[in-house]
Amino acid sequence: MSPRVRSTNLARPKPEPGGRPYLTGIDKRPVERLEVFEPGPHYGDGPGVVGDHVGDLEHHSGANKAVYAYAREELDRWGRELGRDLTDGWFGENLTTEGIVLEELLVNQQLRVGPHVVLEVSVPRTPCATFAGHVGEPGWVRRFAAHGRCGTYLRVVVPGTVRTGDTIVPLExxxxxxxxxxxxAAAMGDDAAGRRVLEAHCLPQMYHQRYVRKFSARA
Incomplete structure (x- = not known):
């Protein structure tokens, strides 16, 4: 199967499952299309999808977390393990993909989606308490991290409309x-992976500095 967008998804806000005082946007549902754009650079500057919702503005949204993609193949894999039917958007993804292994894409690699939109691989999704509460499975953060397939956050390089069925073409x-x-793996504490990330200097400066501090403290 050629890589494509299987589903475009928008948040259906609901109470944060841990009782925090905001509505979370982790529960996303299929819609016909998404309008994507580049939000401001910082957490709290909002998502890069018109009409989407972000509850935790301290840790989410902004240009480096504008759009989130996760593979249908991975949802199916988790569905078999959990004995549940996981619908498109269930992991909080704006784009449910098919036919592409998102975790094999290189950080900062660009993707042409449909005829015009260009997105760029940005930073990993790290599992949090809201995600765990939404899924409702024991030890979820640990299990998700151990599997290693996190999907990817994406920047918006060329804005526009993304539709169900759009092709995904990895660029240079x-x-x-x-x-x-x-x-x-680096974000989850793997030192060997962390040193590779540090040496490549491929992450945004805020993320890069975390590895600078981590390994400088051990020098």
């Missing part, structure tokens, strides 16, 4: 070799 690969699988 960056010169480094850090893929999203490695970036996620």
């Amino acid at each position: 690969r960056p010169e480094h070799d850090v893929d999203m699988l490695t970036a996620f």
